[in-house]
Amino acid sequence: MTAEVVPTAAALVIGNEILSGKVQDTNSRDLALLLRRLGVRLEKILVIPDDRSQIAASVAHLSKCHDWVFTSGGVGPTHDDVTIEAVSDAFGVRTVTDEVTADLIRAHYGARCTDGHLRMALVPEGANLDVTESVRWPTIRMHNTFVLPGIPEVFRMKLAVVEAVIGRHRPFVSHAVYTNMDEGHLKPLLDAVVALFPDIDVGSYPTWTDARFRTKLTFDGLDERAVLDAKNAFLATLPSGEPQWMEP
Amino acid sequence: MTAEVVPTAAALVIGNEILSGKVQDTNSRDLALLLRRLGVRLEKILVIPDDRSQIAASVAHLSKCHDWVFTSGGVGPTHDDVTIEAVSDAFGVRTVTDEVTADLIRAHYGARCTDGHLRMALVPEGANLDVTESVRWPTIRMHNTFVLPGIPEVFRMKLAVVEAVIGRHRPFVSHAVYTNMDEGHLKPLLDAVVALFPDIDVGSYPTWTDARFRTKLTFDGLDERAVLDAKNAFLATLPSGEPQWMEP
The missing domain is CATH 3.30.70.2860 (Alpha-Beta Plaits)
Structure with missing residues (x-):
């Protein structure tokens, strides 16, 4: 009997609001339950602040040590949203505007669209932008690292994309x-x-x-x-x- | 104006049950809220499995990088409770029986007391065993590392000891x-x-x-x-x- 190779994963939860106790993180548990069902071993959950260099160092390290990495949080347009740039840093690429996402944003906001809104079209250069039939807003994945939003309802919605991309292994x-x-x-x-x-x-x-x-x-x-x-x-x-x- | 020195902290949550999604960790949030009130900056939360070498390596690292470390979980008497031995490993000391705690255990269980129960009297050699007026069961602290139980009700109870030991700084x-x-x-x-x-x-x-x-x-x-x-x-x-x- 050969030992079964079980894919491994780590979750990187990003947000001062978790570390200050303002918000109870539930995203990592939703992810844990999904991964269990898919037969992926979640080996670590790490919660850190909205700090670009800390996020970059953590993504660089975790993406080498685990088959899959999932970040949660820091993907909005405001000053405290630095996850995209940090993931670019981690993989040594530039941050660029994805025009497909930018068009979706312009269509959504119409005349009210600002430069702030368009910041949500920024992606690490070379990132995969995964979509499924049910989740058409692109989900950012840089190599083995999914970049997921912190808002719990949106995070849960994106888990359908995660399942579609990584597939089902033998469940626990x-x-x-x-x-x-x-x-x-x-x-x-x-x-x-x-x-x-x-x-x-x-x-x-x-x-x-x-x-x-x-x-x-x-x-x-x-x-x-x-x-x-x-x-x-x-x-x-x-x-x-x-x-x-x-x-x- | 000189910069105020704010004490820093990290939480190390230990338990396969968190990583498999069976249990939602709430201890780190209870700790976060207390530290906020005490004026201590919680910089990191790390969740890892019940694995002695991983726990030891994490405690050794975190206790060097932060003023205070709080572990949660893995302090019971069963095979999956390896936190005490791991904390001993982290600080390079032996694990020994604390006779005061052992007497409390014997008094509690009486004739039903087993070797299993007495495992709960094990401590890293040289650990502080903090007590307060309201929490008389000893709380293990090895240098700057509090070793707290995973059961949420007991964890919360022990936070009174944490507060008594680290004191109140300027609150956030x-x-x-x-x-x-x-x-x-x-x-x-x-x-x-x-x-x-x-x-x-x-x-x-x-x-x-x-x-x-x-x-x-x-x-x-x-x-x-x-x-x-x-x-x-x-x-x-x-x-x-x-x-x-x-x-x-």
């Missing part, structure tokens, strides 16, 4: 078991299943707020048979009355 | 202005105020879902007078009928 499978045992008592049982199934990612999550259970266990992997075998091996070691319930 | 001041103008039209007005007030962090955030306004502008800084001056300079340039409203 996840099963959950809910118990009333605490982690101290679960530890030897978990150690046993982890030793038997090294390829399965076994997670243990205690709750302090849900009265229906004490610890949630998760069994994740790419091979559904192995995930089920690990879960069943664990279930066989539980005392009577356990588990409380399972998902799915 | 933030004012917000809500307008019906779009960013393309706002850009020249914002550029003007940014040029006049380089020390003020001016943010511009369009909404796609709130019908009451089109763009939220924020004015943040440490000097309340300068924040108000920047806001007022901007307000003076708005057309009649604007802004829609302001906060505070």
Whole structure:
């Protein structure tokens, strides 16, 4: 059996508003859920300020270390939107106006169109401008780096383009078991299943707020048979009355 | 006028459950809001898996680059809880049992106490174990690195200890202005105020879902007078009928 090559990814969330706590980042979680479904391993989420040199350095580094990179934020027309220029810096290219996008902007704003609006047509030179049937506004991708907007509704809309471009790999499978045992008592049982199934990612999550259970266990992997075998091996070691319930 | 030295911080969120999208991280935002109030600049949030060598490398790096580091997650007793050992690795010390914590654990679990439970008494050798009047369970801090639990309710509880240890600096001041103008039209007005007030962090955030306004502008800084001056300079340039409203 040869080891399966799983594509990897990193998310770069850009915005002072996240670091100051004004806004709760939800884009990285929406991305995480999509990538899980597509069989891509999200290895890192990094949140940094609207700072051109920091963004450029992060994109340059992440795009070398992961198969896919997704930036979120900093693509509007104002002074604090520096992501496009930073991505250009990261790949050593100029920032240029994409005329197709510029025409879309002129058509949208008509006589009210300003130089400010047209800043939204700037792209790193040589970028791919991906469109799909349902998302016709171009989505900027520079090599392996998608440049996505920070507004959550628009970010989510663009995920359809991400899915179309990177395609579906073997999706991750996840099963959950809910118990009333605490982690101290679960530890030897978990150690046993982890030793038997090294390829399965076994997670243990205690709750302090849900009265229906004490610890949630998760069994994740790419091979559904192995995930089920690990879960069943664990279930066989539980005392009577356990588990409380399972998902799915 | 000498430049004010603002303490800096980084958050290291540890957990496969965040990267797989099972759980929405909210700890980093709770931390961000506290640090804002305390006058500490949160410069980076990094989310990585439950991987000892990755955690160790990240802690070693972040603790050198920032005044304070806050880890979240990976401090329970199970196989996927490797943060304590990783923090020890980062600082080149052994992981040892803290007898005070071990006694608390034994008192709590009584006859049901297992070796698994006692793993929660492990600390990096030489760590500070901070307590406050209200949070008597020791909070682990290795030099400038707080090691906080991932469970949101417990994380929030520990923030009282963080506040007690790092103290209050000059808090950040933030004012917000809500307008019906779009960013393309706002850009020249914002550029003007940014040029006049380089020390003020001016943010511009369009909404796609709130019908009451089109763009939220924020004015943040440490000097309340300068924040108000920047806001007022901007307000003076708005057309009649604007802004829609302001906060505070």
